[in-house]
Amino acid sequence: MTAHTPVDGVPGTFDPDSTAVDRPRIEAAVREILLAIGEDPDREGLADTPARVAKAYAEFFAGLHQRPDQVLGTTFDIAHEELVLVKDIPFYSTCEHHLVPFHGAAHIGYIPSAEGRVTGLSKLARLVELYARRPQVQERLTTQVVEALMEHLAPRGAIVVVEAEHMCMSMRGVRKPGAKTVTSAVRGQLRDPSTRSEAMSLIMHG
Ligand SMILES: Nc1nc2c(ncn2[C@@H]2O[C@H](COP(=O)(O)OP(=O)(O)OP(=O)(O)O)[C@@H](O)[C@H]2O)c(=O)[nH]1
Numbered sequence: 001m002t003a004h005t006p007v008d009g010v011p012g013t014f015d016p017d018s019t020a021v022d023r024p025r026i027e028a029a030v031r032e033i034l035l036a037i038g039e040d041p042d043r044e045g046l047a048d049t050p051a052r053v054a055k056a057y058a059e060f061f062a063g064l065h066q067r068p069d070q071v072l073g074t075t076f077d078i079a080h081e082e083l084v085l086v087k088d089i090p091f092y093s094t095c096e097h098h099l100v101p102f103h104g105a106a107h108i109g110y111i112p113s114a115e116g117r118v119t120g121l122s123k124l125a126r127l128v129e130l131y132a133r134r135p136q137v138q139e140r141l142t143t144q145v146v147e148a149l150m151e152h153l154a155p156r157g158a159i160v161v162v163e164a165e166h167m168c169m170s171m172r173g174v175r176k177p178g179a180k181t182v183t184s185a186v187r188g189q190l191r192d193p194s195t196r197s198e199a200m201s202l203i204m205h206g
């Protein structure tokens with residue numbers, strides 16, 4: 001058994017009654033944080049905050065308890081030998097260094113296998129959710145999405161580009177709001193320079 005079990009609902013959805021995350025433990029920790037910053041966790045406005053934060057964290061990190069085969073396990077065959085690209089998939093993730101959000105858009109393209117194994121378009125967005133809803137770094141998010149595509153769809157090639165703003169660079173530390181980080185991961189035939197530049201041009205300019 002890995003740390004990524006048990007499986008908790010359909011990726012891209014959130015079950016508020018899920019017990020996969022230890023909410024009482026988060027509540028106790030949040031109460032400690034409130035005390036540590038000099039707040040009164042029992043004052044009216046904060047009384048329910050530990051429980052709210054625990055519920056929010058369970059949602060932010062639901063992807064830890066979901067697996068890519070839940071998303072990509074269902075495929076169908078369509079004879080399509082060219083690029084399939086879903087652009088501008090918005091996502092919110094949590095930086096594993098500071099536990100603050102980073103958010104932006106993911107772009108996913110693949111060239112289906114010779115047998116034409118494709119997945120539903122929404123499944124690509126669910127895949128992003130599955131990996132975004134974990135403590136993350138942007139590079140790993142990008143790689144995990146492309147690797148899951150390669151493993152479950154066996155496409156001729158795949159490309160994942162992620163653009164994001166990191167709150168740990170905006171609201172603290174170096175304080176550079178608006179700075180964007182772009183990461184990409186490319187596999188198979190999409191590594192070919194002309195195919196890759198066609199995909200990148202579609203992603204960046206439509
Ligand atoms: N490569 C990468 N770095 C990230 C990501 N999210 C945050 N970081 C960086 O992680 C680094 C952590 O650096 P540290 O020096 O350990 O922590 P810190 O003192 O809080 O760093 P500052 O943010 O520079 O104040 C920072 O430079 C962050 O900008 C990410 O997704 N990918």
Ligand SMILES: [Zn+2]
Nearest residue numbers: 095097098168
């Ligand atoms: Zn950070």
